[in-house]
Amino acid sequence: MDSLVERFRSGDRRALARLITRAENRSPGFAETLDAIYGSTGRGFRIGVTGPPGAGKSTIVDGLAAAFRAAGDSVAVLAIDPTSPFTGGALLGDRIRMRCTEDDSNIFVRSMATRGSLGGLARATVDAADLLDAFGYKQIMIETVGVGQAEHDVMTASDVVLVILYPGGGDSVQAMKAGLMEIADIFVVNKSDHPAADRLVDDIEQMLELRARRDAWRPPVVQCVATERRGIAELVLRIENYKSAREAAGDLAARRRERREAQVRRAIEEELALLLFEKSGFQDYITRELDRRRPPYAIAAEVVNLIKNSLKHAI
Amino acid sequence: MDSLVERFRSGDRRALARLITRAENRSPGFAETLDAIYGSTGRGFRIGVTGPPGAGKSTIVDGLAAAFRAAGDSVAVLAIDPTSPFTGGALLGDRIRMRCTEDDSNIFVRSMATRGSLGGLARATVDAADLLDAFGYKQIMIETVGVGQAEHDVMTASDVVLVILYPGGGDSVQAMKAGLMEIADIFVVNKSDHPAADRLVDDIEQMLELRARRDAWRPPVVQCVATERRGIAELVLRIENYKSAREAAGDLAARRRERREAQVRRAIEEELALLLFEKSGFQDYITRELDRRRPPYAIAAEVVNLIKNSLKHAI
Numbered sequence: 001m002d003s004l005v006e007r008f009r010s011g012d013r014r015a016l017a018r019l020i021t022r023a024e025n026r027s028p029g030f031a032e033t034l035d036a037i038y039g040s041t042g043r044g045f046r047i048g049v050t051g052p053p054g055a056g057k058s059t060i061v062d063g064l065a066a067a068f069r070a071a072g073d074s075v076a077v078l079a080i081d082p083t084s085p086f087t088g089g090a091l092l093g094d095r096i097r098m099r100c101t102e103d104d105s106n107i108f109v110r111s112m113a114t115r116g117s118l119g120g121l122a123r124a125t126v127d128a129a130d131l132l133d134a135f136g137y138k139q140i141m142i143e144t145v146g147v148g149q150a151e152h153d154v155m156t157a158s159d160v161v162l163v164i165l166y167p168g169g170g171d172s173v174q175a176m177k178a179g180l181m182e183i184a185d186i187f188v189v190n191k192s193d194h195p196a197a198d199r200l201v202d203d204i205e206q207m208l209e210l211r212a213r214r215d216a217w218r219p220p221v222v223q224c225v226a227t228e229r230r231g232i233a234e235l236v237l238r239i240e241n242y243k244s245a246r247e248a249a250g251d252l253a254a255r256r257r258e259r260r261e262a263q264v265r266r267a268i269e270e271e272l273a274l275l276l277f278e279k280s281g282f283q284d285y286i287t288r289e290l291d292r293r294r295p296p297y298a299i300a301a302e303v304v305n306l307i308k309n310s311l312k313h314a315i
Numbered sequence: 316m317d318s319l320v321e322r323f324r325s326g327d328r329r330a331l332a333r334l335i336t337r338a339e340n341r342s343p344g345f346a347e348t349l350d351a352i353y354g355s356t357g358r359g360f361r362i363g364v365t366g367p368p369g370a371g372k373s374t375i376v377d378g379l380a381a382a383f384r385a386a387g388d389s390v391a392v393l394a395i396d397p398t399s400p401f402t403g404g405a406l407l408g409d410r411i412r413m414r415c416t417e418d419d420s421n422i423f424v425r426s427m428a429t430r431g432s433l434g435g436l437a438r439a440t441v442d443a444a445d446l447l448d449a450f451g452y453k454q455i456m457i458e459t460v461g462v463g464q465a466e467h468d469v470m471t472a473s474d475v476v477l478v479i480l481y482p483g484g485g486d487s488v489q490a491m492k493a494g495l496m497e498i499a500d501i502f503v504v505n506k507s508d509h510p511a512a513d514r515l516v517d518d519i520e521q522m523l524e525l526r527a528r529r530d531a532w533r534p535p536v537v538q539c540v541a542t543e544r545r546g547i548a549e550l551v552l553r554i555e556n557y558k559s560a561r562e563a564a565g566d567l568a569a570r571r572r573e574r575r576e577a578q579v580r581r582a583i584e585e586e587l588a589l590l591l592f593e594k595s596g597f598q599d600y601i602t603r604e605l606d607r608r609r610p611p612y613a614i615a616a617e618v619v620n621l622i623k624n625s626l627k628h629a630i
Contacts, residue, residue: 035610257602260611264601265592267615269584275623277580286579287572295350296575300582308590310625 005036008135013108016135020110023127031267034127037134042256044076044133045243048158049143050183055164056190059226061143065107066229067236068139074106076137078128080113080121080144080154108137123270126157126263155183156259159252160242162235164188165204167196184219186238192223192231215251217242276303320351323450328423331450335425338442346582349442352449357571359391359448360558363473364458365498370479371505374541376458380422381544382551383454389421391452393443395428395436395459395469423452438585441472441578470498471574474567475557477550479503480519482511499534501553507538507546530566532557591618 007015022030047064051057058079065075112124125142132140144154155161163184168191187204189197204221220238224231246252277283282303289299322330337345362379366372380390427439440457447455459469470476478499483506502519504512519536535553539546561567592598597618604614 031612031616035612038610039608257605260605261598261601264605264611264615264618265588267612268591268597268618269588271615271619272587272622273580273584275619275626276583280626282583283576286576290572290575290579293354295353296579297346297350297582300579300586301346303579303583304586304590307587307622307626311590311595311622 005033008037008131011136013105016108016131017110019131020112020128023131024112024124026124030127034130037131040134041130042133044129044137044140046129046133046157046159047139047141047239048155048161048183049141049164050155050161051164051166051188055166056226057143057164060162060164060188060190060224060232060235061141063224063226063229063232064139064141064236067232069104069106071236073138074108074136076108076132076135076140077110078125078132078140078142079109079111080125080142108132108135122154122157123263123266125154126259129157156262159255160185160239160246162186162188162239164190165200166191167194167200185217185242186235187219187221188224188231188235189221190224190226193225197223216249217246217251276307320348323352323446326451328420331423331446332425334446335427335443338446339427339439341439345442349445352446355449356445357448359444359452359455361444361448361455361457361472361474362554363470363476363498364456364479365470365476366479366481366503366505370481371539371541372458372479375477375479375503375505375539375547375550376456378539378541378544378547379454379456379551382547384419384421386551388453389423389451391423391447391450391455392425393440393447393455393457394424394426395440395457423447423450437469437472438578438581440469441574444472471577474570475500475554475561477501477503477554479505480515481506482509482515500532500557501550502534502536503539503546503550504536505539505541508540512538531564532561532566591622 004015004018008019019030019033021027023034049057049061061077065077068075110128112121112128129140129142142154142158161183163186165187167189189200189204191197192201201221201223208218208221220241222231222235222238224235226232243252246255285303286299290296319330319333323334334345334348336342338349364372364376376392380392383390425443427436427443444455444457457469457473476498478501480502482504504515504519506512507516516536516538523534523536535556537546537550537553539550541547558567561570600618601614605611
């Protein structure tokens with residue numbers, strides 16, 4: 001493991017890929033590795049990209065990647081693929097493989113899928129983004145297909161979130177309102193040469209009028225035709241604006257601190273579940289009490305009380 | 316709350332609906348209510364129904380509901396709707412409302428959505444099914460849209476799982492293989508009057524040959540044209556076969572015990588997260604250590620160790 005970290009530090013992309021796999025699988029030693037590279041994180045900027053299927057997320061990501069490379073920045077793309085038993089996780093995979101054929105060592109593309117819990121996906125995404133960041137990638141894009149709740153967890157792993165919408169997609173803003181204002185820092189109306197594009201922009205603007213955010217940021221609406229790379233330059237500008245405005249307000253640092261706190265909490269919960277249900281006697285106790293037809297929440301309350309009392313001296 | 320439980324016990328459907336809402340919202344006292352009705356659970360049979368969008372899940376559920384009612388059984392339907400910010404949770408809602416207009420007090424239909432975590436949805440589903448079971452519904456169907464990972468959690472809440480597939484849907488069995496064998500107890504090929512139906516049946520049978528299950532059960536493949544109610548009678552028979560075969564083998568009881576154990580574990584995890592991160596000093600400690608740039612997994616390990624040591628006398 002140590003030699004892998006050394007190779008990672010010397011810029012070996014295969015070592016990077018293997019460390020991401022280990023974080024994904026929670027292989028033994030992954031936590032120590034992430035702690036070892038933690039000091040080198042914090043220089044990359046993490047851009048979350050989400051939206052409904054068909055909105056053109058991949059094309060936007062491709063356009064942004066080209067623009068960042070033209071400006072001299074290295075680029076990493078994490079494509080997060082919430083696995084469904086009905087898709088086999090292939091929603092994004094193929095397109096990703098196609099993009100990988102580009103022979104530019106300053107672009108790194110990686111698809112991540114999981115069959116486990118979504119919580120597991122969120123954890124692995126933060127870890128993979130940390131590895132990319134520590135490796136030296138300046139622009140780290142995290143792309144997710146907007147079909148489940150994965151995007152919410154995954155998006156909290158980003159410094160800025162782009163929500164990609166498109167006109168005529170059958171989804172009106174009214175139908176999409178749930179949660180969008182909470183996650184979108186920048187709205188992108190793709191396929192803006194479509195006759196219904198102005199209407200969609202108006203709808204979003206109206207929604208922005210009606211709903212206040214917790215912070216002072218007002219998400220801009222950027223129009224794009226990503227297939228022709230139209231609007232990408234403005235989008236890059238908006239991302240930079242966002243970054244400097246939020247850095248100045250101290251919001252970016254706050255967001256990153258929240259992300260770290262959530263990461264620590266999840267790591268504690270993960271370890272604690274192992275400790276309580278696999279390594280301690282609680283599992284046997286639960287089984288025994290259930291066999292006696294004792295109701296579930298009463299059993300849970302007793303176990304929690306036991307832990308609480310024994311923690312009294314600890315805290 | 317107590318009077319609500321009394322009304323529930325006297326057969327008041329509005330009291331049932333309100334108790335489900337309370338379980339969904341984790342309102343104060345919900346755990347005590349669920350424990351109070353726990354002794355009356357275990358008589359209803361829980362049928363999970365899942366499959367890709369467009370497979371005809373709702374039509375199958377409608378057909379089964381009619382067949383169960385004709386046989387004299389009361390029926391409850393829980394439609395689980397994994398909320399996406401891009402759909403606003405309306406994937407199933409509308410069809411459900413339509414079905415609700417049927418004026419049969421022995422059919423109860425309820426749509427459940429959540430904007431929180433999928434774990435929360437799994438918890439609320441088990442609780443809602445318990446309430447329906449204790450209320451006296453004999454056949455409890457849990458329908459979920461197969462677009463995310465929600466179905467996996469939700470399906471573990473069922474006694475039997477029907478996976479609905481359809482020919483010509485663009486999804487070959489090869490593409491769908493991930494996880495299907497683990498969750499399907501009965502395969503349903505809907506729209507079996509389609510020319511490609513035989514091919515799909517063959518594909519499923521072949522997959523069944525290749526993959527062994529942990530248990531001895533071999534999932535049957537039932538062909539249906541649900542819009543014409545063809546195949547529904549056979550499906551009912553297959554469900555009954557499954558139930559008696561698994562009851563005889565002791566597998567059904569084992570599955571239900573596993574479900575209870577998972578429920579208790581989730582309740583403990585939920586309470587423990589509150590205790591550790593909201594009511595104790597650990598959150599402040601985490602923040603402080605992060606401010607010192609101490610790496611996240613080292614902080615987590617220390618907190619877990621502290622808990623572990625203080626638990627030594629408890630276990």
